[in-house]
Amino acid sequence: MKSITIKDVAKALNVSISTVSRAFNDKYDINPNTRDLILKKAKEMGYQPNPIARKLIQKRSYNIGIVVPEFIHSFFPKVIIGAQEVLIEKGYQVLIMQSHESSITELRNTKTLVNNMVDGLIISLCAEDKNVEYYKSLVSTEIPIVFFNRTLEEIEAPKVLFDDYKWALFTTEHLIRQGYTRIIHLAGDMNLTLTKNRIKGFKDAHRKYKLDDFKIIYSGFSMTDGEVTAKTLIDKKKVPQAIFASSDYCAIGAMKTFKNFGYSIPKDIAICGFSESDMSRHISPPLTSVEQPTHLIGQTAANLLIEQIENKKAFIPQTIKLNGSLNIRESSVKLNL
């Protein structure tokens, strides 16, 4: 399977390889007629420029690395799809890696990508991230990088975030308006910007209604986290009227546990989740959840990254905050008695 090169095309037409190159890159200093001729002949011969040779001389890999905590559940895949769409459109290839919520794996993955000369990175941190210093050094070496959703305040880089404050506030308000007053927020990792903002929204909602009987538990994002926390609350007889969870999985874990112990949802306890998982609509009762614009998050991050890559000088790191919606379902709606 001998592959055919630019030389073969040049020879076939009795032109120089420079000319063939010019034809393929649509340079200004080539006669349109010869260009068409070359392109036609090249197509005929089945010639395709070797991307690797091109990358070598251009000193760019046209690879973009994306690092996410996981892509088993639908949230991150949806973001990735959004990003991949715009990146592929612009001629980039995408390398996806998972940290499996491990700070160490995340670091190793990122380093692998950097060593493989990615032109840029799109990252969402794992829950308990300890790589701040590394990311700071990456940013300062000027490798283009965009963070989305899960990030840390200390890192000064372009970010695409969800408006966690606003929607946490809104969701809490929804619960309060339904008549629930003793609410617990199951939060994610306390260092994440996202967690801080949601807590702020949670508190401000209470403040707005002059309530102060709320509580925050740093449980984590997973279903197991939800289960464990619910069990603890039951054991300690501190079951609240409502729960606002860090994720749908956490919410569902809690919900299942409460149900197993005879609590009825939403009669005894109302529950809200976050990030609109696949399941929310289909479990019983259907789960109220904040929906994030996953696709848009991915697209925005990708565009921000490309802007940074192709326009390095003029680039100023910015934080883009995106909006969402609250899908209200049975799990948080007080029944009419």
Next chain:
Amino acid sequence: MKSITIKDVAKALNVSISTVSRAFNDKYDINPNTRDLILKKAKEMGYQPNPIARKLIQKRSYNIGIVVPEFIHSFFPKVIIGAQEVLIEKGYQVLIMQSHESSITELRNTKTLVNNMVDGLIISLCAEDKNVEYYKSLVSTEIPIVFFNRTLEEIEAPKVLFDDYKWALFTTEHLIRQGYTRIIHLAGDMNLTLTKNRIKGFKDAHRKYKLDDFKIIYSGFSMTDGEVTAKTLIDKKKVPQAIFASSDYCAIGAMKTFKNFGYSIPKDIAICGFSESDMSRHISPPLTSVEQPTHLIGQTAANLLIEQIENKKAFIPQTIKLNGSLNIRESSVKLNL
């Protein structure tokens, strides 16, 4: 950000670049002492071999393309993770693309990957695949390629398949033993090997119990497919005693529709799904489902591909059939009256 090259290392130690190269590739004709010296100095200088230059001369991209119908739901991501694990371990990078269940997109994606000089491909076809000829030509040009799960009989290439026949038979038998006799199988696309094998198992189970009141409907894999088919059955008053669906999503779609129309699961209709989605355990009633060894499928496919790439001559295309399990849950268990 001037990157440092093999030349810099060579100059710093007053050796030739050949020697440095030898040190990094652990060739036999280098003195262990000088090798260590070079490696140490290189690390000190922060030198990393440029993978692109290496790829160019070795005429290998060390990229592997994976094409799947989608990676929103958990099945394909899990397979991909399995594959990625072994590929990264062996120094390959992974490019993932989705066909979105479109034959055209699938073709375009695959061509993009081939043009980008992937060293091999791992593919799972979209439902209604029309690219047989292209795949045949790919196989004949000897680009290493492995198909998994969704494939076509006409394609002669290494395949990693689930033992659909066995588990369809087993699942149907389970339903029959529960006392359900009028069973409908909601099948996937009729051209896929997987569909044919499942139908065969479905039929053989009936044969085994000397039953013949079964029916096959080619519905498709999605939740909507399940909903539509269920609605049709209700409208036509042809609701069976049990349903064996092509996927969990199809099963859940049907289940919801039946429930909405007042049927009770499993009292009025028993339902079984396929592929153990995230949701199966958590919906109500919990869904019986055939579980596939997703991780192992990915690993096996990757190993098969690597074998093919690195050992091209001696390679004979083989089909590997993997085993699974049936997770029996409420949705298919006849209640004791």
Next chain:
DNA sequence: ATTATTTCCGATAACGTTTCCGAAAAAGAT
């Protein structure tokens, strides 16, 4: 002590492009 063998390393050619420089040919200006 001489020859044969091994061990180790350097020089140089590749890999397939793009880019830079310069020059021939064509077109325009005077």
Next chain:
DNA sequence: ATCTTTTTCGGAAACGTTATCGGAAATAAT
């Protein structure tokens, strides 16, 4: 008709590696 400018192209260097070949030094064999 001569000079200037533009258009269009070819030659050669460069990108950072690995692979091939050959040769010097070191070791072993006779």
